[in-house]
Amino acid sequence: MLNIAININQAIICNGPKGFEEDGWIAQFRNKIIILLLKSKCLYENIQSKFESLKSDWDIKILKECSQFGATLHVKILRNYLATLSFIGLFCMFSCKGKVAKDIDQNRIDSIMKDSIAKAINIAQHTKQDSMKVIKTKNILDSNAKLKIDKSKAKQHDIASVKLKNSYVFDYPMVKVQGGTFDMGSDKNINESPVHSITLNSFYIGTYEVTQKLWVQIIGNNPSNFRGYDLPVEQISWDDIVIFIITLNQLTGQNYRLPYAAEWEYAAGGGEQNRTSWSGTNDENSLSDYAWYNPNCNNKTHPVGTKKPNSLGIYDMSGNVWEWCQDWYDIKYYSTSESKNPHGPLSGSSRVIRGGSWRNEAPLCRIRNRARDFPKTGDYSIGFRLVRSE
Numbered sequence: 001m002l003n004i005a006i007n008i009n010q011a012i013i014c015n016g017p018k019g020f021e022e023d024g025w026i027a028q029f030r031n032k033i034i035i036l037l038l039k040s041k042c043l044y045e046n047i048q049s050k051f052e053s054l055k056s057d058w059d060i061k062i063l064k065e066c067s068q069f070g071a072t073l074h075v076k077i078l079r080n081y082l083a084t085l086s087f088i089g090l091f092c093m094f095s096c097k098g099k100v101a102k103d104i105d106q107n108r109i110d111s112i113m114k115d116s117i118a119k120a121i122n123i124a125q126h127t128k129q130d131s132m133k134v135i136k137t138k139n140i141l142d143s144n145a146k147l148k149i150d151k152s153k154a155k156q157h158d159i160a161s162v163k164l165k166n167s168y169v170f171d172y173p174m175v176k177v178q179g180g181t182f183d184m185g186s187d188k189n190i191n192e193s194p195v196h197s198i199t200l201n202s203f204y205i206g207t208y209e210v211t212q213k214l215w216v217q218i219i220g221n222n223p224s225n226f227r228g229y230d231l232p233v234e235q236i237s238w239d240d241i242v243i244f245i246i247t248l249n250q251l252t253g254q255n256y257r258l259p260y261a262a263e264w265e266y267a268a269g270g271g272e273q274n275r276t277s278w279s280g281t282n283d284e285n286s287l288s289d290y291a292w293y294n295p296n297c298n299n300k301t302h303p304v305g306t307k308k309p310n311s312l313g314i315y316d317m318s319g320n321v322w323e324w325c326q327d328w329y330d331i332k333y334y335s336t337s338e339s340k341n342p343h344g345p346l347s348g349s350s351r352v353i354r355g356g357s358w359r360n361e362a363p364l365c366r367i368r369n370r371a372r373d374f375p376k377t378g379d380y381s382i383g384f385r386l387v388r389s390e
Contacts, residue, residue, distance in 0.1 A: 170252055172214060172386065174204040175313050177263075180272030184265055185334050186368045192334075198262050199340045205259060205267045206385035208304040208315050209233075209323065218248050225380035230303035232321045232383040238351045238375035241324060241384055258326040259387040261352045261370065262342050268317040268355065268367040270310055277366055279317035279355070280310035284362050291319030293365050297358035301380075317355050318365040321383035322373075325352040329372035350374050357381035 179202040186192040213229035215236070216222050223235045236244075241258065248256055259267070269275040276282045280290035288295065290310070292302045297319075305315045317323070327344025329352050344352065350372040356365030359381050363369065373382060 170214070170217070170248065172210075173207040174386075174388065175207050175267075176202065176204050176390070177267045177271055177312060178202050180266075182266055182269070182272055182275060184262055184337075184368075188368070191331060191370060192368050194334055196334055196337055197339060198266070198337070198342060200262060200266055201341055202390040203259075203263055204388040204390065205263065205314060206387070207309075207313065209321060209383050209385045211304055215244065218244055218251070223378065226301045228303065231301050232304055232316070234301065234321050234380045234383045235378040236383070237378040238324050238373075240378065245386075254388065256386045256388055258324055258384060260341075260343055261325045261327045261354060262337075263387060264317075264323065264325050264354050265367055267312060267314060268310065271312055274311060276310065277368075278362070279314070279367055280308055287318070287362055287365070291316070291356075291365055292358050293319040293356060294359060294361050299358070301358055318367065319356055319360070320358060321355075322353040322357045322371065322379075322381055323355050324373075324382065324384040325354055327352045329370075353382055 179200050181197060181199045183195050184198045185195045187195060209232040211229060212222050212224050212227070212231055212233045215224075215233040216229075219240075222233070223240075224231065224233050225235055245256055245258070248254075266272075268279045270280075278284070278287055278290060281287060287293065290308045292307065301320055304320070307315065307319075309315045310317060325344075328346070328348030329350045330345040330348055333345050351374075353371050353373055354369070355367070356369065364371070373379065
């Protein structure tokens with residue numbers, strides 16, 4: 001059922017008219033469904049086969065019924081499509097009252113389907129001349145989403161794109177960071193001390209912060225304060241990113257995740273050798289060449305990859321937006337940290353953010369500086385980038 005919600009969401013995102021991503025109620029509703037389903041694994045497993053069969057039958061019916069209207073559909077049909085499908089899922093769950101599903105009221109489900117199709121057809125009849133763009137019915141469940149990427153830049157990286165299971169392409173260049181040992185932290189303040197030796201395995205990290213374009217491709221809405229497909233996505237909470245990564249990994253079959261704080265600091269400083277205080281430089285006077293921060297940002301975020309990269313070819317690890325890490329935050333953690341591949345404290349009330357942002361002065365953009373925020377909080381100065389283990 002989780003796969004169904006994801007697949008339908010992708011059909012809407014990739015085929016809907018420009019501006020559809022601004023309407024976030026579908027994504028929010030879908031996310032609530034996913035969370036409910038994840039918490040109801042037993043029930044999900046028992047109704048999955050029936051639900052998959054139902055979905056297949058419905059796909060055929062709605063495409064056949066609407067093809068008579070010039071093979072075009074208004075986006076509202078797709079809204080109805082997802083909302084009804086989600087409602088059927090909830091109906092299946094709650095009709096069982098928490099017990100194992102044995103029999104589902106097929107007549108009730110058929111009634112819901114027919115009502116939805118009738119409404120969809122009515123919308124198609126009355127909105128055929130609508131000024132909004134329409135889409136071809138035959139493309140509802142087909143992939144036509146392919147993010148464009150600068151091929152000259154892609155050649156510099158180990159991973160430029162991943163072909164998704166449903167023929168989508170998720171273009172997210174990554175840099176391979178060779179494992180090694182480094183000194184993490186500093187003696188500047190209690191938040192960064194004590195300095196301690198850390199050894200990491202090799203991993204891949206995003207060349208760029210995740211953009212609004214990528215977020216919309218996977219989730220469907222755009223929560224950002226500063227709008228632009230090449231700008232980093234922001235105003236997303238740590239919890240929001242969990243949904244993004246679950247969805248992305250379902251689509252790609254990969255294991256993307258957030259970086260651990262040790263991985264983030266290691267990559268930002270240039271790896272094992274010739275480490276720097278800011279990402280790309282030790283000289284505060286040259287920081288403007290590498291980072292968007294308070295003195296040069298004009299009070300807003302900027303397109304990713306428009307400043308110089310650090311020595312590993314990674315952009316914007318100082319400035320632009322803070323970046324969420326996987327770790328819980330504990331001011332005393334450095335005193336008890338594991339020495340190899342540390343994953344942070346076992347629990348906490350806030351998560352680590354690193355790198356500083358467009359709002360901050362140079363000291364807060366140092367790679368050793370660490371800050372925190374509550375996982376349910378989103379802010380227009382916080383974004384993220386992805387990591388994959390080797």
